[in-house]
Amino acid sequence: MDVFDILDRLVAFPSVAGKPNGDIAGWIEAYLAERGAKVTLLPGPEGNRSNLFATIGPADVPGYILSGHMDVVPAGEPQWSSSPFVLRPDGERLYGRGTTDMKGFLAASLAVVPALARLRLARPIHLAFSYDEEIGCRGVPHLIVRLPDLCAKPLGVIVGEPSGMRAVRGHKGKAAARVTIKGRAGHSSRPDVGLNAIHAMSEVLAAAVSEAERLTHGPFDPAFEPAYSSLQAGVIAGGQSVNIIPDSCTLDLEARAIPGVDPASLLASVKARAEALAAGGFRIEWATMSAYPALSLPQDASLAALLGELTGEAPLAAVSYGTEAGLYQAAGLDAIICGPGDIGRAHKPDEYILASELTACQRMIEALGARCAA
Template identity: 70%
Template structure:
């Protein structure tokens, strides 16, 4: 089956993050098993979502992981010019939700499977497809934890996020948390009788602004743009009406960390400031939402050299967006990013990928298989 045909079928699954993904998992599992792959479906704790892990070749010797996620962001934008869950071709352009991020990579992997299955591999090719990456890499940690029972320690993992088929060695880590402040409502003419949750949140926003400003002084890592860690408030909501003392305010905070910095630690100034509100009578709930570590693969790493050989392009030092790669590296598996599509096309209406990128990705995967003979 051609990668274009497979991509058309994958796009037709509205596998939006946070929802049941059984249909797309079953489709991929059936396809892989029809070509002789050993497939394990790994349900997550949510009960309606699963990761998928498959092996071509001998599982008891070190090999390589091809890693991607099956979920996509919602497609609620009003300016789609065609159905987001129906692949539309316009010359070289293939439109649909997830074409770049990242069902294009999944399609290229699956299209290469018949060729790989016909080879006598001495090292295995593993396929690791996760769920809920778009919610902060929530699914893949459960799969990584199971790897010791599924295969020998891998030599490396290629994470197929959109990179225009140029390998990438580093990205920042991320942590996000939701802060909910509960006060006491009342008439705005008697603010002394209430506890204004929005005013209390203002202090937390100031703490975030001050902490973010301090991060600009370093430590620095010049391969990133910007070269320092960052912190921001991303959402804010609260209150009912202008003449009511608001008893509720909620904000979401996000930190992005350079290599060697724990992204969750960057949120500590806000969390500690929030804890102090309890002494003033406010209810405070600090709820971590997601976290993943930075990726930092050395330039001289064998996996970096391998990707340079497979793609014919020297790997890029770093990008600003995050992936599951840092989680593989934290588990002791070298990881690198390389996949079809452009990150600038992701998460917006009329997302697309080029047919030439699909072909190039399939070629890279088949070249990796030849390396494993």
């Protein structure tokens, strides 16, 4: 199978984040096993989703991980020109959900496996494919904790998120949370006997806006746009009718932190303001929705030099989106981003990747294989 056949098969799996992924994980497992890779499925605690780890070459020697996620975002937008889960070629463009983010990288990695197997690698190349990346990098921590049982400590991790095949050394960290306020319903004519959850939430929202403004004053990291950490209220919902005192209100918050700043710490003042409302009789629930640390690979790291040689371009300092790379780095592994496609095409109707981007990714992985065979 060539890279286009493989991408066609992968896109056909509607592997939306948060859903069972046995079909896609099982297909990849069989493909790799048939081509001589040592493959391990790693079920997550959810019971119906698994990570996958595979090794080509000797597992007891330090090598490199090619990291990607099998899940995609939903594709319910009516603007799709064709079925999102059927690969549609149109010239250089290959349309379908996940083509760029990030089944294109998976397809390129899988397509190169037979060539890697023929090289009789002295250093291994591992494939680490995760689940539920799109809802907060929930799957990969369960994979990372198993790495000591699966292989020698890797020399580096290449996370194949879409970067136009330009290596990237950094990204911001993220923390997202949902605060729910429970009050007491009643007729709107008697506000004195109810507890208005929306009114209470306005204090939490004000705290979030205040913290967002404070963050614009630094600290700064000029590698990013914007150069400071940020916080926003993204979704708010509550109430049933204008003449009913709302007994419930929810607010979803997101913080993005420059390297060196704990993303969760940016939400601390907002959480404190919410919890203070309990003194007024409200019930407060705070739930973490997602969290991952920033990535900051030093410019002089050997992994950065390697990717510069493999791609022919010096790595970029940073991108605005987040990836699983920060979690690998937090676990003590050097990590870098480099993959086919453009993040600007992701998470929207008529997502596509270019055929030339897939072949460029294959060439990069083949070049890595040649290094590992030397």
